[in-house]
Amino acid sequence: MSMFVIGYYAALIAASCIAAYFQNRKAFMLLFSLTLVSFVLGIVGGVPALRGVTIFAGVLALAAGTSYAFREFLIQVSSPAVAKELRTAPLTAAFGMFVIFTYAIAGIFAPWIAPFGQSEVIASAFEPPNETMLLGADQLGRDMFSRIIYGARNSVGLALVATVLAFLIGALAGLYSAVKGGWLDQLSGRVADVIMSVPSLIFALLILSIFGTKLWVIVLVVAIIYSPRVFRLTRAVAGSVVVMDYVEAAKVRGEGDWHLIRKEILPNSTAPLIAEFGLEFCFVFLLIAGLSFLGLGIQPPTADWGSMVRENATLISFGDITPLIPAAAIALLTVAVNFVVDWMLFRSSGLKEQ
Amino acid sequence: MGDILGLVAKRLGLGLVTLLVVSVLIFFAVELLPGDIAQAVLGQMATEETLAKLREEMGLERPAVVRYLDWLAGAVTGDFGTSLIDGEPVTAKIADRFVSTLFLAAYAAVIAVPFAIALGIVVALLRNSIFDRVANVVTLTSISSPEFFLGYILILYLAVKWSMFPAIASLSSGMTFLELLERTFLPALTLVLVVTAHMMRMTRAAIINLLASPYIEMARLKGAPPWKVIVRHALPNAWAPIINVVALNLAYLVTGVVLVEVVFVYPGIGQLLVDAVAKRDFPIVQACCLIFAATFILLNLAADVGAILTNPRLRHPK
Numbered sequence: 001m002s003m004f005v006i007g008y009y010a011a012l013i014a015a016s017c018i019a020a021y022f023q024n025r026k027a028f029m030l031l032f033s034l035t036l037v038s039f040v041l042g043i044v045g046g047v048p049a050l051r052g053v054t055i056f057a058g059v060l061a062l063a064a065g066t067s068y069a070f071r072e073f074l075i076q077v078s079s080p081a082v083a084k085e086l087r088t089a090p091l092t093a094a095f096g097m098f099v100i101f102t103y104a105i106a107g108i109f110a111p112w113i114a115p116f117g118q119s120e121v122i123a124s125a126f127e128p129p130n131e132t133m134l135l136g137a138d139q140l141g142r143d144m145f146s147r148i149i150y151g152a153r154n155s156v157g158l159a160l161v162a163t164v165l166a167f168l169i170g171a172l173a174g175l176y177s178a179v180k181g182g183w184l185d186q187l188s189g190r191v192a193d194v195i196m197s198v199p200s201l202i203f204a205l206l207i208l209s210i211f212g213t214k215l216w217v218i219v220l221v222v223a224i225i226y227s228p229r230v231f232r233l234t235r236a237v238a239g240s241v242v243v244m245d246y247v248e249a250a251k252v253r254g255e256g257d258w259h260l261i262r263k264e265i266l267p268n269s270t271a272p273l274i275a276e277f278g279l280e281f282c283f284v285f286l287l288i289a290g291l292s293f294l295g296l297g298i299q300p301p302t303a304d305w306g307s308m309v310r311e312n313a314t315l316i317s318f319g320d321i322t323p324l325i326p327a328a329a330i331a332l333l334t335v336a337v338n339f340v341v342d343w344m345l346f347r348s349s350g351l352k353e354q
Numbered sequence: 355m356g357d358i359l360g361l362v363a364k365r366l367g368l369g370l371v372t373l374l375v376v377s378v379l380i381f382f383a384v385e386l387l388p389g390d391i392a393q394a395v396l397g398q399m400a401t402e403e404t405l406a407k408l409r410e411e412m413g414l415e416r417p418a419v420v421r422y423l424d425w426l427a428g429a430v431t432g433d434f435g436t437s438l439i440d441g442e443p444v445t446a447k448i449a450d451r452f453v454s455t456l457f458l459a460a461y462a463a464v465i466a467v468p469f470a471i472a473l474g475i476v477v478a479l480l481r482n483s484i485f486d487r488v489a490n491v492v493t494l495t496s497i498s499s500p501e502f503f504l505g506y507i508l509i510l511y512l513a514v515k516w517s518m519f520p521a522i523a524s525l526s527s528g529m530t531f532l533e534l535l536e537r538t539f540l541p542a543l544t545l546v547l548v549v550t551a552h553m554m555r556m557t558r559a560a561i562i563n564l565l566a567s568p569y570i571e572m573a574r575l576k577g578a579p580p581w582k583v584i585v586r587h588a589l590p591n592a593w594a595p596i597i598n599v600v601a602l603n604l605a606y607l608v609t610g611v612v613l614v615e616v617v618f619v620y621p622g623i624g625q626l627l628v629d630a631v632a633k634r635d636f637p638i639v640q641a642c643c644l645i646f647a648a649t650f651i652l653l654n655l656a657a658d659v660g661a662i663l664t665n666p667r668l669r670h671p672k
Binding site: 092098209210282289338 | 358372375376379380383384386387390485491494495497498499500501502504506507509510514515521605609612613616627628630631632634636639640642643646647650651
């Protein structure tokens with residue numbers, strides 16, 4: 001029985017008692033079941049398992065604290081109307097916003113944050129971490145940390161461009177179909193059906209095999225693959241707005257299609273579209289990461305998370321986790337965006353599940 | 355009964371049309387190639403004579419529509435032409451690998467489907483509890499991670515650090531079934547993790563949706579015991595969404611399998627496709643794309659037909 005184990009159980013049981021005293025049922029159940037689980041874990045895994053639990057709880061608490069502080073910060077700096085909305089955000093959403101904020105900073109200020117250039121060879125291949133290189137060197141001796149920072153700019157930037165393009169194509173086609181109706185509506189509906197009936201990765205591979213892996217090809221292909229999703233949503237949302245009396249009134253007034261779309265329909269269908277933008281970004285980001293991982297995305301020497309995983313994958317067989325960092329960076333951003341989207345969907349639908 | 359058969363037939367017809375359109379898309383995409391296939395094979399430096407000779411060999415002087423019909427007829431009878439790189443028949447290259455890929459997908463599905471549906475139902479019944487919240491965060495994380503992230507984490511821990519399973523899924527002919535299961539466990543597990551998360555979330559949403567409907571409330575109000583509410587009232591209507599969820603996720607497996615095969619160097623059709631794309635071996639790319647797309651469309655079709663067949667309102671018309 002080391003001091004650590006005694007302290008561990010003492011802290012858990014004390015926390016459970018405090019929760020019970022303040023009659024916080026949820027916290028008590030959580031803490032006490034954790035105590036019981038720890039008995040089993042301690043017997044099976046010994047002290048290291050308990051240490052693992054402690055570290056995990058610490059990380060979780062740190063993340064929760066950061067999210068809480070960040071939410072307070074956002075509430076302080078934003079206008080009263082926005083601040084009121086932000087107060088309703090759960091901690092997960094605040095965490096998501098914090099992560100997105102961090103990535104944005106890393107991406108925008110990459111050249112100033114990264115100690116070395118993204119294609120600068122500064123050491124021998126796979127050199128372990130030292131004072132100058134936080135995460136060691138990659139397969140060509142470039143600084144891993146700098147490349148991850150630059151990756152925030154390249155990978156996320158490319159996905160963002162593709163998402164915006166997908167959105168422009170899908171939303172414009174959807175709005176136009178809703179306003180015009182008729183054969184145009186039918187035609188775009190069928191085209192969307194066909195594109196959605198082919199798995200996205202397969203579609204992308206087919207087109208990339210023909211046109212090669214140029215950046216504009218990737219952006220265009222990915223945008224086309226994911227525009228039908230936006231199209232369908234916009235078509236459905238706009239379809240229910242189009243039949244409203246005020247749109248009818250605008251039509252009678254003699255307004256053009258473009259005015260109808262911009263002034264009457266769009267302002268009344270933004271909420272679901274913003275949430276869809278987040279979801280769409282996740283899909284696009286994962287698809288591009290997958291393509292890069294297959295060696296068919298952003299080409300070297302540009303730093304990109306997907307290809308960095310593949311290039312350094314050999315390190316994994318030596319038990320080194322460095323190649324997993326760019327992959328984790330991808331996962332973390334997608335999770336963060338999903339958290340924020342979850343909250344937005346919940347808010348815009350106004351539904352409270354019973 | 356006539357109604358149902360009509361609906362199913364209509365849906366099957368629509369699926370067939372979609373498949374045809376997609377095959378047109380796959381074939382004519384290659385026609386968009388700057389220059390033509392002969393040019394792409396021989397490169398910019400080729401002389402006119404060699405180009406003409408190759409064009410004649412490949413029958414490129416015929417109109418594209420004729421070549422398409424030829425290709426389609428071949429594809430239906432299992433002949434996908436020959437590889438541009440080594441001249442071997444594509445079908446011979448694909449056949450074994452296709453079986454391997456199907457095996458991997460089936461392996462993952464057999465584990466994932468019962469597990470995910472059971473968990474999804476449990477989570478739906480315990481909704482808004484701590485358990486549900488944790489499940490929500492865990493599944494969301496699993497969905498948001500790229501397949502190769504999960505794959506490499508499994509390799510790092512289960513193969514390298516604790517050496518429980520082999521990291522590379524190499525197959526040889528003289529293996530027993532049990533060995534095969536062990537060798538392919540990690541790729542299958544990766545797929546299971548991704549698909550289970552999806553399936554759980556969809557099952558949960560479907561069940562919650564169902565439990566919120568008025569007739570369930572009615573059953574509760576008249577005092578039916580909870581298990582009876584689930585078994586007698588909820589389940590008959592739950593089959594359609596559950597079948598839908600399963601089929602959609604199996605379709606999702608089809609795409610996920612490509613990345614997982616590359617991570618684990620698994621000799622399946624996904625890896626073949628990726629290699630062929632890098633080498634620009636168009637007959638193989640076309641064949642693989644057609645197979646993947648056809649599987650995807652068929653599974654989606656199965657989802658729709660399953661939903662029609664299990665719909666109580668359609669089965670017992672007034």
